[in-house]
Amino acid sequence: MIIKMIGVSFIVSASGWLGLYKASQLSHRTKVIRQLRMDLEFLEKEIGFSRNPLEQALSRTAGVSCEPNKGLFTKACRELRSEPSTTAREAWSKGVAHLSKSGALTDEDLNIISLIGERMGTSDVSDQVRMLRQAGTEMKIQEEKSLRREGSEKKLWSYGGFLLGLMISILLI
Amino acid sequence: MSSKPAVPEKIQNQIIPYLAPKIKGCIANLPSAQLDQLEEIRLRLGKPLSLHMMKSEMFLGESGKLSRLAREGYIVTEDDVVRTLAAVSGNSVYALEEELKRGFITIRGGHRVGLAGKTILEGGQIKSMKEFSGLAIRVARELPGCGNTLMGRIMAERGRPHNTLIISPPRCGKTTLLRDLARQLGDELNVAVIDERSELAGCFRGEPQLDVGAKSDVLEGCPKALGIGMAIRALAPEVLITDEIGRYEDVEAVEECLNAGVKIISTAHAKDMEDLKRRPVMQEIFKQHSFEMVVILSRRKGPGTIEKLIRLD
Incomplete structure (x- = not known):
């Protein structure tokens, strides 16, 4: 009986923890997207207003950002510093690869962020600002989607994990 | 005043690092005597890499061999132009609006990089450039005492x-x-x-x-x-x-x-x-x-x- 009790509590807590983790991931994604939108706005000012060279603009953006987005800007900046003929597209794409390792964002989010690198640093100020604003708008849509998903799925995952654990335990007993 | 670096040294330290890796490979092995004669490096998209020397115009092959024949020159690719432009502009074309209006960028050492591409006009004036198709890197030369x-x-x-x-x-x-x-x-x-x-x-x-x-x-x-x-x-x-x-x-x-x-x-x-x-x-x-x-x-x-x-x- 005691072994059964230990087994049930193990299954319920493991499955419950998994559910809570998934629920926290949902709200984490929203936070990361929101932070990224702010970072892109900062980068837009660095480029559009201060006209700082890209390397400096990325470094300064990394300075005001926080993880995991900070890693995106830091990595891209380091790549640009490593070899003068590295293109902004290559550097940004390595930054995005670094960001994807955090697992905070979906493929859809990462695709939007990757697109920024296509024209980064290669056109005049108005085009760069337009491109960053466009990315910001698309990230805003992603943030709203993420919020909606969070609203509908957070509770499901939070309680669902424990309930699923209980069901499995009942079936096994 | 500290002595100024010689022209080959200036090219090695101030120009070659800005070139796309393949162009760098072609030019890096040129002997000092030839670098000393170098006035301009011309990158034209889809055309052979040419070097304006003091007395003649030569084409540079992939192996680093100079020739008077265009067909022996290394053919410049879009990647070469994009990478060289990325290096000379610091990936920051947006920060070089005035330079683009004038059609050239000055890099460290005072060397000038002339740009060829599509101009963007606004009110009949050149506003910027895009779709770059060529670069002319002119070696800045000082001749102290020539006056x-x-x-x-x-x-x-x-x-x-x-x-x-x-x-x-x-x-x-x-x-x-x-x-x-x-x-x-x-x-x-x-x-x-x-x-x-x-x-x-x-x-x-x-x-x-x-x-x-x-x-x-x-x-x-x-x-x-x-x-x-x-x-x-x-x-x-x-x-x-x-x-x-x-x-x-x-x-x-x-x-x-x-x-x-x-x-x-x-x-x-x-x-x-x-x-x-x-x-x-x-x-x-x-x-x-x-x-x-x-x-x-x-x-x-x-x-x-x-x-x-x-x-x-």
Whole structure:
């Protein structure tokens, strides 16, 4: 009986923890997207207003950002510093690869962020600002989607994990 | 003053690092003697990589072999142009709006990178460039002492020079000579250099990369007519040096300079005096007796050969 009790509590807590983790991931994604939108706005000012060279603009953006987005800007900046003929597209794409390792964002989010690198640093100020604003708008849509998903799925995952654990335990007993 | 690096060393340290890896591979193995002769590197999309040497134009192969035959040259790819542009612009084309309007970027060392591509117009004026198809990297050369002969001949009373106009067809060394005069005069007098095209001082992020004298102030990228007035009011120069006068607004600016008692040394494109006097703007300048001396240059014995020195007073 005691072994059964230990087994049930193990299954319920493991499955419950998994559910809570998934629920926290949902709200984490929203936070990361929101932070990224702010970072892109900062980068837009660095480029559009201060006209700082890209390397400096990325470094300064990394300075005001926080993880995991900070890693995106830091990595891209380091790549640009490593070899003068590295293109902004290559550097940004390595930054995005670094960001994807955090697992905070979906493929859809990462695709939007990757697109920024296509024209980064290669056109005049108005085009760069337009491109960053466009990315910001698309990230805003992603943030709203993420919020909606969070609203509908957070509770499901939070309680669902424990309930699923209980069901499995009942079936096994 | 610390000794200046030799031209091959400057190319190795200041130009080659900016090139796309494949172009770098082609050029890095050129011997110093050939680098010393190098005046310009031309990257044209889909065309062979060409090098303007002092006496000829050559094509550079993938193995680093120079040839007079275009078919033996390495064919420049889009990736080469994109990477070289990324390096020279620091991946920041947006920060180089003024440079793009002028059609060139100045890199560390004062070397100029001319750009070919599609221009973007706004109100009939060039606003920017995009879809870059070619780059012309011109090696900045200083020839300290090339103005020694002329210095001795243009100096007037109280250690100040005559108002002098240096004329020649293109590529005869006017700018190099003018820079050396600025360097020599700028070590003794207060000199204002109005460097509209960033050729005299080769400023990189505001810092002159070429020696224009210890007491020289540089107004970079400033239109001559505006720069002359600004320098007279703000910098109290004894001598004003500027390249290539020839627009109507320059006439008034030169007059302002003379009225302020500031000596002026400048250049103009012309083959000889007759050629010069045919131009309405130059007629105006001569009418007001702005210049006391005209120096005519050629390439007969190499760039900077003084053909004639004419006193106008």
